[in-house]
Amino acid sequence: MYKKKTIAIFSHLLVWLTLFCLPYLLSYGQDQEINRVIAHFWIPLFFSAIIFYLNYFVLVDRFLYPKKMLQFVGVNAIMIAFFLFLKEYIEDNFFQDIIKKRLENTERVGPPFKIGVYIQVLSYMAPLLFSIALKTTQRWNKTEAERKEAINVKLKSELQHLHYQLQPHFFFNSLNNIYALVDISPDQAKTSIHSLSKLMRYMLYETHVETIPLSKEIDFMKKYIDLMKLRLSDKTNVHYQFPSEETGIKIAPLLFISLIENAFKHGVSASKESVITIHISSHNKTVIFTIENDNFPKETDDKSGSGIGLPNIEKRLALLYPNKNSFKTVVDNNRYKAQLEIETT
Structure with missing residues (x-):
């Protein structure tokens, strides 16, 4: 001034x-x-x-x-x-x-x-x-x-609302998965609760920033995948491939987790074999996230879940990466495929 x-x-x-x-x-x-x-x-x-x-x-x-x-x-x-x-x-x-x-x-x-x-x-x-x-x-x-300042404040408010919307959605879905383990395997249920507490600590205390290192987000996703695998039977195979080295790329937190949640929620069957494949790659400052899973649609009378996962992603992408993202989903041969590409420059 x-x-x-x-x-x-x-x-x-x-x-x-x-x-x-x-x-x-x-x-x-x-x-x-x-x-x-x-x-x-x-x-x-x-x-x-x-x-x-x-x-x-x-x-x-x-x-x-x-x-x-x-x-x-x-x-x-x-x-x-x-x-x-x-x-x-x-x-x-x-x-x-x-x-x-x-x-x-x-x-x-x-x-x-x-x-x-x-x-x-x-x-x-x-x-x-x-x-x-x-x-x-x-x-x-x-x-x-x-x-412009009013627009910026409005955008921050909307992003904060979407962030707070995602946290209970994630928490309740995880609790539902752990609940299924209580009677079957109490020890695994205890382990899951401990793992969930670590994940929630990350969501509550480390994601209130505009961007975080991609490596941190990958570490969070790995822990979540390991948590979800505790309740899976031998009929489900989970494969993931993430960058092993530090890329130096920073992204908005919690953009991919809803897609992984959906894969474990809609791509797993108690009686049929299923495969979940998750892949993250980066080129220059562009991050490409792809996920594939078998498609087992919910029954019409199944009211579980809130259905906010994908709309939440789309709204956050529109606010955080306008004209710098590509998000596509398709069902092909009873396989659900989603690809999210983000330019972080």
Whole structure:
């Protein structure tokens, strides 16, 4: 903020200094009559500066933006008329030599008074219009910045809501799986609860950031897969292949877990053989996640699950990676396939 104010002050000083020196810059080394420069240039320039800054700091905000147009025009008209009169008064009383030359020129050329007044009015209108333009531009920039900030706050709120929506969804699905182990294998159920506590600790305390290392997310997915495998029979085979080395890539947390949940939820059968295949690869800054599993649709009377997994992914992708993601799902030969590609640059 301090730097911006310093630049603004320096810019204003530079502009007025340039205007102040303009008669000499345009004279190409010729001698300038100092009284003429003072009367016809520096005094009007001083009045122009007053018009500019009075409008810039007071009148535009007080009258123009509240749409008090008559007051705004009236105040500026009075001010311009006053400066026209004051300029003539100063010339008449302090620059007699310029008045004499003007009278001599008037006798030869004709009365230029009206044209002179018209030119002076236009010269005073220039700083007035410039102050309006500059103030309007700043106001627009401020409004645009506030609009973008409001959009950013809204996006963060939506992402937070989706994040909080995912946590209980994940927790309840995992509890349902552990519940099935309580009677069959109490020891495995205890192990599962311990593993689930580690996973929930990760979700609660390490995912409240915009991005995390891909390696951390992979570690989380491995633990979840190991947890789910505890309740699987020998009829289900799970294969996964993840990058073994640190890639340096960072992604938004918990983007893939819903797809893995769905694979264990809809791709496993108690009586039929099934295969779940999960693969993650990376190229430059692009991450490609693919998962395949057998498709065992739920019975129509099965009301388990909330059905928020895939919609949650799609909404988060739209917010986090607009125009930088590709998400496709298809069922082919009774095999469900999903591919998610993300550009993290």
